[in-house]
Amino acid sequence: MFDPNNSAPKYHQLREYLKEQIIRGDLLPGEKLTSENTLASQFNLSRHTVRQALGELENEGYIYREKGRGTFCSRPKINAQSIAVLTTYISDYIFPSIIRGIEEILSAAGYNLILANTNNDKAKEALCLENYLSQKIDALIIEPTKSALENSNINYYHLLEVKGIPYLMINAFYPDLDSAYLIMDDTQGTYLATHHLLQLGHRRIAGLFKTDDLQGVKRQAGFFSALKDYGIPENSALVGQYTTEQIRSYPYQFIRSMLQKEPRPTAVVCYNDQIALDVLEAIRNEGLKVPDDISIVGYDDSPLATATEIKLTTIRHPKAKMGRQAAYNIVDMLTGHIEKPRFVYPSELIIRSSCRNI
Amino acid sequence: MFDPNNSAPKYHQLREYLKEQIIRGDLLPGEKLTSENTLASQFNLSRHTVRQALGELENEGYIYREKGRGTFCSRPKINAQSIAVLTTYISDYIFPSIIRGIEEILSAAGYNLILANTNNDKAKEALCLENYLSQKIDALIIEPTKSALENSNINYYHLLEVKGIPYLMINAFYPDLDSAYLIMDDTQGTYLATHHLLQLGHRRIAGLFKTDDLQGVKRQAGFFSALKDYGIPENSALVGQYTTEQIRSYPYQFIRSMLQKEPRPTAVVCYNDQIALDVLEAIRNEGLKVPDDISIVGYDDSPLATATEIKLTTIRHPKAKMGRQAAYNIVDMLTGHIEKPRFVYPSELIIRSSCRNI
DNA sequence: TCCGATTTGTTCGTATGTATG
DNA sequence: GCATACATACGAACAAATCGG
Numbered sequence: 001m002f003d004p005n006n007s008a009p010k011y012h013q014l015r016e017y018l019k020e021q022i023i024r025g026d027l028l029p030g031e032k033l034t035s036e037n038t039l040a041s042q043f044n045l046s047r048h049t050v051r052q053a054l055g056e057l058e059n060e061g062y063i064y065r066e067k068g069r070g071t072f073c074s075r076p077k078i079n080a081q082s083i084a085v086l087t088t089y090i091s092d093y094i095f096p097s098i099i100r101g102i103e104e105i106l107s108a109a110g111y112n113l114i115l116a117n118t119n120n121d122k123a124k125e126a127l128c129l130e131n132y133l134s135q136k137i138d139a140l141i142i143e144p145t146k147s148a149l150e151n152s153n154i155n156y157y158h159l160l161e162v163k164g165i166p167y168l169m170i171n172a173f174y175p176d177l178d179s180a181y182l183i184m185d186d187t188q189g190t191y192l193a194t195h196h197l198l199q200l201g202h203r204r205i206a207g208l209f210k211t212d213d214l215q216g217v218k219r220q221a222g223f224f225s226a227l228k229d230y231g232i233p234e235n236s237a238l239v240g241q242y243t244t245e246q247i248r249s250y251p252y253q254f255i256r257s258m259l260q261k262e263p264r265p266t267a268v269v270c271y272n273d274q275i276a277l278d279v280l281e282a283i284r285n286e287g288l289k290v291p292d293d294i295s296i297v298g299y300d301d302s303p304l305a306t307a308t309e310i311k312l313t314t315i316r317h318p319k320a321k322m323g324r325q326a327a328y329n330i331v332d333m334l335t336g337h338i339e340k341p342r343f344v345y346p347s348e349l350i351i352r353s354s355c356r357n358i
Numbered sequence: 359m360f361d362p363n364n365s366a367p368k369y370h371q372l373r374e375y376l377k378e379q380i381i382r383g384d385l386l387p388g389e390k391l392t393s394e395n396t397l398a399s400q401f402n403l404s405r406h407t408v409r410q411a412l413g414e415l416e417n418e419g420y421i422y423r424e425k426g427r428g429t430f431c432s433r434p435k436i437n438a439q440s441i442a443v444l445t446t447y448i449s450d451y452i453f454p455s456i457i458r459g460i461e462e463i464l465s466a467a468g469y470n471l472i473l474a475n476t477n478n479d480k481a482k483e484a485l486c487l488e489n490y491l492s493q494k495i496d497a498l499i500i501e502p503t504k505s506a507l508e509n510s511n512i513n514y515y516h517l518l519e520v521k522g523i524p525y526l527m528i529n530a531f532y533p534d535l536d537s538a539y540l541i542m543d544d545t546q547g548t549y550l551a552t553h554h555l556l557q558l559g560h561r562r563i564a565g566l567f568k569t570d571d572l573q574g575v576k577r578q579a580g581f582f583s584a585l586k587d588y589g590i591p592e593n594s595a596l597v598g599q600y601t602t603e604q605i606r607s608y609p610y611q612f613i614r615s616m617l618q619k620e621p622r623p624t625a626v627v628c629y630n631d632q633i634a635l636d637v638l639e640a641i642r643n644e645g646l647k648v649p650d651d652i653s654i655v656g657y658d659d660s661p662l663a664t665a666t667e668i669k670l671t672t673i674r675h676p677k678a679k680m681g682r683q684a685a686y687n688i689v690d691m692l693t694g695h696i697e698k699p700r701f702v703y704p705s706e707l708i709i710r711s712s713c714r715n716i
Numbered sequence: 717t718c719c720g721a722t723t724t725g726t727t728c729g730t731a732t733g734t735a736t737g
Numbered sequence: 738g739c740a741t742a743c744a745t746a747c748g749a750a751c752a753a754a755t756c757g758g
Binding site: 059075082090091092095096097099100103107110112113114115116117128131135303307308309320 | 417440448449450453454455457458461465468470471472473474475486489492493661665666667678
């Protein structure tokens with residue numbers, strides 16, 4: 001308004017001038033602005049130009065106009081940003097804790113949390129991402145679905161980058177995508193678990209792993225790595241592999257049939273606590289006892305680990321802590337404080353009563 | 359555009375005329391609109407008037423303009439509606455299931471789910487409601503916080519009504535608010551539970567209830583109602599009452615001190631499963647056994663009810679089913695199919711192994 | 717209740733700038 | 738360079754709502 005060699009359009013200058021006054025608090029909510037005609041003569045503008053500036057301010061929510069009365073300053077519109085959270089599941093296992101952690105931080109920071117789950121179905125994941133891309137989503141925390149398989153939704157992630165929408169992966173990431181992530185050291189986790197069993201004297205150790213997500217692949221790698229360090233060759237007969245679709249029956253069946261053949265394993269390393277409970281049931285139904293006959297270790301330290309009589313030895317998952325850090329990170333990415341955070345939580349063994357010395 | 363006795367401003371008429379073309383699909387995304395000058399001469403308008411119409415269409419996202427090239431039809435903006443869900447907690451107990459039920463339906467129906475919890479704190483509830491009121495929230499599913507106390511946030515609910523934002527209460531409602539709700543029959547629930555104990559021969563029955571939410575008040579009423587039907591007078595020494603803030607220590611302490619005095623109760627009716635577990639621990643720590651020495655009944659049939667060795671006799675809460683119905687209802691309210699749904703789920707007793715005949 | 721001053725809303729006209737093809 | 742299209746900017750007039758006297 002005062003700078004003649006400012007190349008910006010006059011109505012832009014006036015708009016910014018007024019906007020500043022509002023933001024600084026010179027104009028309080030409800031207060032009347034100078035009338036259009038007065039502004040025009042004050043700044044040597046046509047009324048039309050003034051109206052253009054006011055129109056945009058109205059559109060952005062800074063002011064409102066009332067015919068016959070005047071133009072007024074709006075109440076500050078808290079236009080909270082929305083951060084979407086897309087996980088495989090939401091109501092079971094460790095997911096409620098992760099989501100609570102995220103909610104805690106986002107809520108305190110004034111962001112909306114938009115929640116959905118994929119049920120570990122890539123089609124549902126695609127649908128959700130497509131929705132988010134066509135809406136006003138400011139950032140995304142996502143647990144990739146079937147992260148070990150080909151990333152058929154990679155285009156959506158590229159679109160997120162193009163649109164400048166920051167996203168953060170938790171629990172896993174796609175190797176062919178240069179993304180920010182927050183994961184735990186899955187390989188180290190099963191290494192510790194397996195190592196623990198080896199130290200207890202176990203030599204014939206079975207493993208049961210999920211193959212369609214990166215966590216499963218890494219956990220299996222940690223299992224083999226520990227065996228190798230003890231000079232024990234890989235024995236494929238002792239390793240069960242399953243996918244999401246087989247989760248209901250395979251782990252149970254695998255263990256039951258394994259227990260019916262001699263020599264039996266003396267211990268089982270499980271992909272997670274949920275599978276460990278299936279294994280526990282299979283062992284029971286064979287008339288055997290944990291840990292007397294067979295030791296088992298779970299993974300994730302979920303509520304399931306301590307829900308039964310046999311308290312599971314397991315690996316700690318950061319859960320709510322990871323949720324909180326994910327929320328902090330995505331906010332920092334959104335505000336430009338960090339570029340692409342990448343963090344790997346070290347693994348920690350929790351010894352309970354599902355393993356014994358032999 | 360064609361109606362001379364239409365009193366609406368010309369630019370409104372032109373705007374609606376063009377908007378219709380876009381919605382009908384006469385103008386496909388990316389297609390070029392008639393130029394400003396052509397439109398002006400075509401409809402006998404000034405170019406300024408045409409610009410005003412186009413400006414609003416641009417603002418609403420229907421078109422975009424490129425200097426020197428022309429005005430083009432935008433890709434259809436799928437602006438999904440957002441439904442906020444505000445519960446007391448989100449990660450524990452029956453809440454993950456309720457939220458999963460809501461998510462399942464809203465997600466399938468193409469709505470965003472915006473999630474937050476109040477931690478059973480009325481100040482946090484006020485904060486969330488204020489946020490939702492100043493944002494673009496289309497509807498709200500809410501579990502009221504401390505529903506038995508004075509509704510200090512009633513103004514926010516009135517504002518929701520004024521703004522035409524439908525809301526649905528779950529689990530409880532404020533008596534002084536004429537709202538839609540979805541609750542279970544809490545009074546009948548504890549009536550059934552208490553009646554069950556009476557039929558098993560118990561006569562000295564203790565009760566432990568929360569007093570700051572409507573559910574607690576109703577559950578206590580059902581407890582007394584059943585006792586009355588058996589001609590047993592109210593004995594305040596046998597009834598413990600606590601609020602959210604006392605939840606950590608009171609129930610445990612109350613039961614322990616009660617067990618140290620003769621005559622001991624032979625059964626305890628608990629506000630919910632979580633409290634039942636506290637009671638269970640208190641009984642154990644007194645060197646007594648459930649159900650041999652004392653019977654207990656929980657409420658809600660949460661995962662906790664079957665997590666320990668003692669499987670709790672409890673009352674079924676609809677959980678995910680209630681979540682789904684809440685979602686269906688709020689969508690129907692939003693689309694105007696129903697006005698104010700009100701539904702009370704009948705209660706159902708689940709008999710497990712925490713009660714015995716005496 | 718009506719009047720007149722003020723204020724925003726609608727509509728016209730005109731001119732010039734600037735990017736596109 | 739030229740025609741076309743949108744962007745910026747000026748001016749003028751009347752309509753409609755509000756408000757104080």
